[in-house]
Amino acid sequence: MASERNELTMPSTGRAARAQHLLKGKTWSDRDLKAKIFIFSAALLIMAATVALTVFLIVKGLHSFLIDGISVIEMFVAGEWNPNANPPSFGALPLLFGSFAVTLLSVAIATPIALGTAIFMTEIAKKRGQKLMRPVMELLVGIPSVVYGFIGLTVIVPFIRDHLGGIGFGLLAAGIVLGIMILPTVTTVAADAFQSVPNHLREASLALGATRWQTIYRVVVPAALPSVLTAVILGMARAFGEALAVQMVIGNTAQIPHSLTEPAATLTTMITSSLGETTYGSLQNDALWSLGLILLAMSYLFILVIRFLSYRRRSS
Amino acid sequence: MYVLTLEKEKRIVQPNPEAMETELKVNNLNVFYGSNHAVKNVSMEIKKHAITALIGPSGCGKSTFLRSINRMNDLIPGAVCKGEILYEGINLLDASVDVVSLRKEIGMLFQKPNPFPKSIFDNVTHGLKCAGIRKKDVLENAVEESLKLAGLWDETKDRLKHSALSLSGGQQQRLCLARALAMKPKVLLLDEPTSALDPVSTAKIEELLMSLKKRITIVIVTHNMQQAARIADQTAFFYEGTLVEFGNTRDLFENPTHTRTKSYISGQFG
Amino acid sequence: MNAKVTDRLATLCFILCAAITAGTLFSLLGYIVFQGVSHIDWHFLTADASTFQAGGGIKNQLWNSFYMLLMTMFFSVPLGIAGGIYLAEYARPNKITAFLRSCVEVLASLPSIIVGMFGMLLFVNTFHWGYSVLSGALALTIFNLPVIIRVTEDALAAVARDQKEASFALGATHWQTIRTVLLPAAFPGLLTGIILSVGRVFGESAALLFTAGLSTPNLNFGDWNPMSPQSPINPFRSAETLSVHIWAVNTNGIIPDAKIVAAGSSAVLVIVVLLFNIIARLVGALIEKRWSGK
């Protein structure tokens, strides 16, 4: 009897499938199709938006060079930006100078303090750093930039005017405002970097009799350096692209200033002040879109640098 | 030793496993994780309405083997299964198999109890709802029936709306069992289902499995050799991805043919 | 110098840095809130802004900010969550995924004025929607999308793998698993992230300058026909938000009390952002507690 049953039910490759319901069959359709379509279209839309943004701004930005005949070289070397003069001049050098100057100034102000704070948060007061400082920093990252600009306008500009002379508006005011603005960003990212240094490195150093300071600057900082650099670049990118806060305190004069307390202008502030004021499609307006293109290119450059750093971090 | 002590109680009820129908016929199964060859050329027949135990040292491919039966390895990027697993005349590894229907029929219980952070009721009905069953009375009946089968009804009937996480570890594992049973599976795959549980909960699960095998084919991975000896009709010993020995549990434990098997079951390695 | 003395000095330095950071930022916050709060009263919040006289309020700006916020969230939350689900669940490790990730990264790091310029090109000029609530909300959507995508992806990735496997093993499809297991488990993180992004969107200004405009028509709060030009909910009218208002009264403002209006508006802005932050943290902690407890 046993052998009979065995024979009967012995499966073999040749026999037709009994469990048709387990096969996809001809009428099989993906049960998730609707959801998948939505999700895949969202992904497509995100890519399309990014590409469209880049392409639109490049095409519009090239307009002034290709159609209006403004010379690319003039834009990068000529020292005067005066689109309303006759003949108009489109030297973006003062604006480029302004952008780089305020960026470097802000980073120079923010980096030491931010790194010191980050080290305080991760190496010295670990508990309070995590429980108190971090949420506060994250909150401050979210404070709107116009608020920083307004503070610059009502506190920093008058302070500079009263104590350092000049009218108060200028690179220094902009640098300070941006420095304060990027301080929480740089601090949190740098704190993350220090935090991700494995503890056994610290312990090894301390066990060899090194003091905490020696451990920090010989072990922790070198180990976290690429990530710390990323933090600084992130701060730079944010400072370079900030528009309204800078526009409120820099004085908006397209010139290369002789001192930090003289008014100046940047790429973003020129766009902010003039893009809405000029007629769309006019020469003056087109030139501003070219400034936008430069800004876009710089942003991509920052992104590439950050990518490169994180790539090197991962591969090492 | 323990094999001998268990003999008396087992002998009465055990039919001859070799005389039983085959539910799953595995032919030359090979599984790769990228370049890691985790299961090597395994062939075996898993009997219908019997308990088959898979034993072997850690990392020998038991879980991998088990997870290729209900195609859970599909979830792992880079995992490739080759060969045949015949079930009801179809090859489960074939691309034409609808894995969603397959998993409704071949259920699985995991090592760590993993109830969803929802109510007990919602846990049991998860699979049914996903299968499109919405009628309240159908769901309620299914919940009662599965919880009874899993021996959890008396403990939970008054708190079906409570969070499943409020249950003890052993209860959680039985809830997961009830959740799988609600789908009325034909085959149940268990990956070390009792390794995270205390002896009492373990005994309960074993008892349940013994009663369930009347209607369900059970494949269980275990590190506990007493457990295999207690409940399994057939036992397979895996070593480094290969199936070293497979046969009736009693034969395998009493007269292992391979020295590897012998030293493993006598506790010399693993 | 003695190593111990150096160590002490260095520690002192770090404490000083932290004190400077905390001190500066707190005094700024305090300054904004306490300076401004004295100017905030019922009249300020509910009166129309004036064009050249003192004593104007911020009713329309406040309304515009919230209306635009709502519309932005309406677009960016479903889209961002879908994008995050794609990256966390559906993306295969291939070139397209890498490209999508780069796109998200680019959107996340572009200056918001660039986003505003793109909005002007596409929505304002190409689609001829002009300076409008809709153009502004779409620009803000681009600005907010990467945040929601990241929050979603991180929250989904943090869900334990065994939950996903348990659902699959019960014969649930991928989408059923996402909808009934992964998203509910990711919900606390998701909600916290979304509320935080609300604060960011509420304060954004540069992206709106060239998309939503610097003016608001005379709104008639009795007219709720979305097509009528003075309706508060007309999506095609221009809409100056609160943060743009702060910039505008300071830059080209002719009202004599620009500083007072700006101070009051800044305080309102900061208080709203603070509130969203606190709510986000409370809600996150609350849900976490309710789910893990009991």
Ligand SMILES: Nc1ncnc2c1ncn2[C@@H]1O[C@H](COP(=O)(O)OP(=O)(O)OP(=O)(O)O)[C@@H](O)[C@H]1O
């Ligand atoms: N997701 C995975 N990705 C890559 N390799 C894996 C993966 N899962 C398992 N492996 C590898 O496959 C081999 C078999 O693993 P498997 O989990 O099947 O062993 P096991 O017998 O179940 O072990 P244990 O008793 O510890 O559960 C091991 O070498 C393991 O490293």
Ligand SMILES: [Mg+2]
């Ligand atoms: Mg295993």
